[in-house]
């Protein structure tokens with residue numbers, strides 16, 4: 140368990156450093172992340188390096204027994220480098236250069252940038268490879284965020300062609316797989332292939348909308364992701380070449396860009412780090428719960444929360460300046476991340492910046508460096524962690540339910556949207572949120588993970604299916620698992636081309652249904668779906684989309700009540716081998732979906748952690764400990780089914796217990 144802060148000593152006079160680090164140590168902070176935007180200080184001009192200020196900081200940290208997460212500074216190439224090599228600047232989809240003045244203004248494929256990256260990273264490696272104060276290395280910062288997911292420069296164009304040659308071998312294969320016969324796009328030379336602009340890509344300013352071949356877009360997305368991973372690899376190899384042996388990581392950018400396949404990227408990292416900025420003024424904890432469950436699922440183990448909130452993020456990131464966090468919010472949010480698998484919490488940031496765009500982003504300290512309520516709250520956590528560190532250093536729990544996540548499915552949903560109202564993440568998180576509110580733990584994992592031990596697997600919007608996925612899911616159900624799939628299942632191959640089989644394609648036998656047709660439902664069309672849940676009937680309008688199902692072997696679970704599809708199933712269940720395969724052929728409201736999920740969970744004998752489903756009340760199991768967190772602004776009463784000891788108060792608890800607003804319990808069964 141590590142408490143850490145992002146610190147920018149370069150923002151403050153040297154005379155302040157000792158006081159800052161002393162305050163950190165008093166608060167139980169044992170790690171400091173430094174250097175991620177400091178290239179122009181580390182290398183003042185090409186080849187002239189200065190590490191004296193880092194030496195000084197490391198010396199001060201040593202005095203207090205603290206350690207450093209040392210960052211490579213490549214997210215902000217310095218002015219001298221841009222002046223010397225203007226071609227390193229990233230080119231946006233509208234072919235404008237991203238100019239110096241902010242950050243992330245580089246092309247990840249540019250050779251000049253690669254050379255200078257290797258120079259600075261090697262020098263840092265040489266200088267600090269055997270420094271015992273360096274706890275870990277941190278590469279760059281939030282790759283691909285802030286509209287930098289794809290570069291459209293000439294270098295990238297050439298490298299894209301090479302990437303395509305390696306993937307497809309010859310042009311005939313590419314033409315066939317992409318269906319370039321559509322709109323007369325059959326290529327006869329690699330150099331004819333442009334860098335495509337996705338009219339639906341919300342991450343950058345775009346040219347007037349036009350439509351590109353979705354297979355072409357998907358290939359370019361994969362190429363951009365691979366390119367970023369290559370750039371990460373370049374830095375890791377440079378560090379390893381200088382005998383660096385401490386763990387290496389980079390901070391993922393949560394779900395803000397989704398331009399990189401983090402499952403692929405994480406294969407290069409010693410540990411997954413993700414950033415997440417919950418809003419400390421609201422009760423809804425489910426958004427960040429999804430981020431943390433995904434972070435833990437990337438490698439299936441503990442992760443580091445490399446940036447998290449210490450207050451309002453300010454107008455430059457949140458588009459509004461929020462109020463100061465309510466008392467207890469930072470503490471409850473810290474325990475939430477820990478309960479869901481974080482081993483390290485790095486607060487962003489130590490002290491509110493006096494200059495630069497983050498002037499309204501609240502640090503633990505304000506601009507004047509005087510410790511106030513936010514500091515005292517972090518200090519309380521530090522004191523608690525010092526006492527609990529040994530006991531709570533446990534591996535995260537595996538849950539009985541998992542949601543399968545795929546960046547390729549996400550990209551496909553973005554490239555060929557089924558509705559402006561639909562997002563892949565929104566669809567997955569509806570199921571995740573409902574399970575959290577029911578107090579059923581969920582893992583979020585990739586499709587290639589071993590799923591045999593899970594009781595229920597959800598594979599929402601599984602729009603691209605190959606033989607491996609079909610076999611994986613079929614074996615799982617055959618062996619006794621319960622699978623839930625939803626709309627668009629099995630529709631495409633991994634080039635983004637629709638199958639010529641009757642849907643759900645490769646999963647037809649498993650699901651025991653045929654999709655008669657699929658259609659958008661922009662206005663709900665006055666339809667209702669009815670679910671028989673025990674002795675009650677639950678109804679919802681089918682929202683956004685439906686795959687209209689005809690049963691071959693499956694039984695109906697919910698049916699349409701009106702229109703020409705009256706009596707046809709909206710949800711089916713197929714018995715396959717020892718398991719069940721559910722097809723949820725539309726999107727329904729939360730109440731309906733919750734009742735459906737409850738039926739499935741009950742059928743599998745999965746018990747919720749507690750029974751009270753109340754706003755802002757979160758439960759998580761980590762190891763033998765049950766965490767109960769009250770994010771709401773009201774005290775809550777909870778019924779405990781057995782006797783526990785609260786590790787924070789050492790009180791024995793049983794029956795009905797009160798948890799105050801923003802309160803935390805860590806319960807050990809006695």
Ligand SMILES: [Zn+2]
Pocket residue numbers: 229230246247248249290291292293294295
């Ligand atoms: Zn480029």
